[in-house]
Amino acid sequence: MYPFSQSTDRPPAPVNVTVTHLKPDSATVSWDVPEGDVIIGYAISQQRQDGQMQRFIREVNTTNRACVLWDLDEETDYIIQVQSIGLYGESQASKRVHFRTLKKSDRFPSNSSNQDDPTVQGVDKSRHLQTGELIIIVVVLIMWAAVIALFCRQYDIIKDNDSNNNKEKAKPSSEHSTPERPSGGLLRSKVSARPGH
Numbered sequence: 327m328y329p330f331s332q333s334t335d336r337p338p339a340p341v342n343v344t345v346t347h348l349k350p351d352s353a354t355v356s357w358d359v360p361e362g363d364v365i366i367g368y369a370i371s372q373q374r375q376d377g378q379m380q381r382f383i384r385e386v387n388t389t390n391r392a393c394v395l396w397d398l399d400e401e402t403d404y405i406i407q408v409q410s411i412g413l414y415g416e417s418q419a420s421k422r423v424h425f426r427t428l429k430k431s432d433r434f435p436s437n438s439s440n441q442d443d444p445t446v447q448g449v450d451k452s453r454h455l456q457t458g459e460l461i462i463i464v465v466v467l468i469m470w471a472a473v474i475a476l477f478c479r480q481y482d483i484i485k486d487n488d489s490n491n492n493k494e495k496a497k498p499s500s501e502h503s504t505p506e507r508p509s510g511g512l513l514r515s516k517v518s519a520r521p522g523h
Contacts, residue, residue: 337412350400375403
């Protein structure tokens, strides 16, 4: 009855599935979805390579293209696959991606002995800021704060000098004018001008 079969209405499988932010007990899975299809969610199949544990994660009403996998075992090989969820069903599963969690003593993924292992895909090569880098950042921020404070101080000095110069310019012009003074010559001349009492 329907002009399209159900298989053509299913969205395409996610592509570029990668695993990043590897830690002893967690990892982040991210993927891309080919454009043109309405995707309303995703499903992730996660299992240990030894087959002892399998977990399914399913989320709908989301446009997220990443998911954090929690409660992983350290130094354990995992296999994941991702499916897109569309309006008419789920896609085929993506290609299988293998990854291995770190030891608790491993601080940086880039130091992992599995870095050159072709079965580990998407190992996060970023690292945390080291102490030396943090010191440099703090010093630069303090220098900027000092420059800003110096600028504000100089600006206040310049502003005060400008206002003092304006006051001094105003004083000489007021000394040459003839303001009415209670003890001034104008009142005395009026008093002395009255005819005799």
